[in-house]
Amino acid sequence: MKPKTSVYIATSVDGFIARPDGGLDWLEHDSGNDDYGFHGFIASVDSMILGRATYEQVLGSGVEWPYTGKHVIVPSTTLSAGDVPEELRGEVEIASGEPSELLAILERQGFKHAYVDGGVTIQRFLRAGMIDELTITYIPVLIGDGIPLFGALDGDIKVRHLSTNSFDSGIVQSLYQVAR
Ligand SMILES: NC(=O)c1ccc[n+]([C@@H]2O[C@H](COP(=O)([O-])OP(=O)(O)OC[C@H]3O[C@@H](n4cnc5c(N)ncnc54)[C@H](OP(=O)(O)O)[C@@H]3O)[C@@H](O)[C@H]2O)c1
Numbered sequence: 788m789k790p791k792t793s794v795y796i797a798t799s800v801d802g803f804i805a806r807p808d809g810g811l812d813w814l815e816h817d818s819g820n821d822d823y824g825f826h827g828f829i830a831s832v833d834s835m836i837l838g839r840a841t842y843e844q845v846l847g848s849g850v851e852w853p854y855t856g857k858h859v860i861v862p863s864t865t866l867s868a869g870d871v872p873e874e875l876r877g878e879v880e881i882a883s884g885e886p887s888e889l890l891a892i893l894e895r896q897g898f899k900h901a902y903v904d905g906g907v908t909i910q911r912f913l914r915a916g917m918i919d920e921l922t923i924t925y926i927p928v929l930i931g932d933g934i935p936l937f938g939a940l941d942g943d944i945k946v947r948h949l950s951t952n953s954f955d956s957g958i959v960q961s962l963y964q965v966a967r
Contacts, residue, residue, distance in 0.1 A: 790893050790901045792836075793920040794909050795828045796936060800925055803933030804906050809844055813928050816956055823924055823960055832857060834898040836889055836912070838905020839863035842879075846872070854878075858898060860889055862908060886915040910938040918965050921946065927957035 797814055798804050805811055835857050837845075842861045845853065852875060859879045861871075866881045882889055893901055903912050912918045923936070946963040953959045 788894065788899075789887075789890050790834065790898050791919050792890065792901050792903050792912065792917055793828070793832065793922065794903050794918055795825065795922040795924075796904065796909070797924040797926055798936045799928050799930045799933070801929045801931065802936055803930050804936050805934040806930060807933050809840070809934070813930050814926060816926055816958065821954060821956070823954070823958065824922070828922065829857075829902070832900045832902040834858040834860070834893050834896075834901045836860050836862060836886075836893075836901055836903045836908060838908030839866060840907070841905035852878075857902070858893070858896065860892060862889055886912045886917040890917060906934045906936060906938075909936070913937075913944060913965070914940060916944075916967065919967075921963045921965060922960065923963070924958060924960045927959075 796804060799813060806813070835854060837854070837859050839861055842859075842863075855878070857878070859875075861879060861881050862883060863881050864883050868876075868881050871879045871881065880892070882892055890901065903909055903918060909918070945966040947966060949962040949964055951959065951961040
């Protein structure tokens, strides 16, 4: 069976996931001790499809690799296996192909639930009908310009609203199931 696919992403209220230069400063928000369900979510996935641009940003940020224990496929037409840092080999795999082909790689390896991350990557998976669930966390700010969460579609995609929570911080989080 193909792995379940979930998106868990933060967006500005005007629909951007990063500034035009990739900046994420607007994400910094006083959240107290609340992680908005992220730890529970990340514990529920065994694998990731992590867009090449997001992967490179994580690697370049200098923080410790945050996805230890997850098998990560980085879809890319420009990177190759040799570009993966030594310490991540075995955990990070570079692949290219249609979303269904990327999921087939995870399926062959027995993975059950993949976290799909990165703007272009999420858009490609949505267009291919390969996303099951969307958790969207709205940060209460308009940033005017940037990398969009959503993009052009070949046709409408119906989503079923499952829940919405609002927090004292002003953050609103909604969970949608994508109709197949
Ligand atoms: N707000 C948030 O929660 C959040 C979450 C994640 C990311 N971000 C931000 O979003 C920005 C990056 O997003 P992005 O939209 O620029 O890109 P992205 O999805 O991270 O990466 C796009 C790249 O992934 C590769 N790719 C995707 N699908 C592919 C496929 N099927 N086959 C082959 N390659 C494929 C291509 O790489 P090649 O060019 O190598 O072919 C493409 O250029 C970063 O600034 C990041 O910080 C924000």
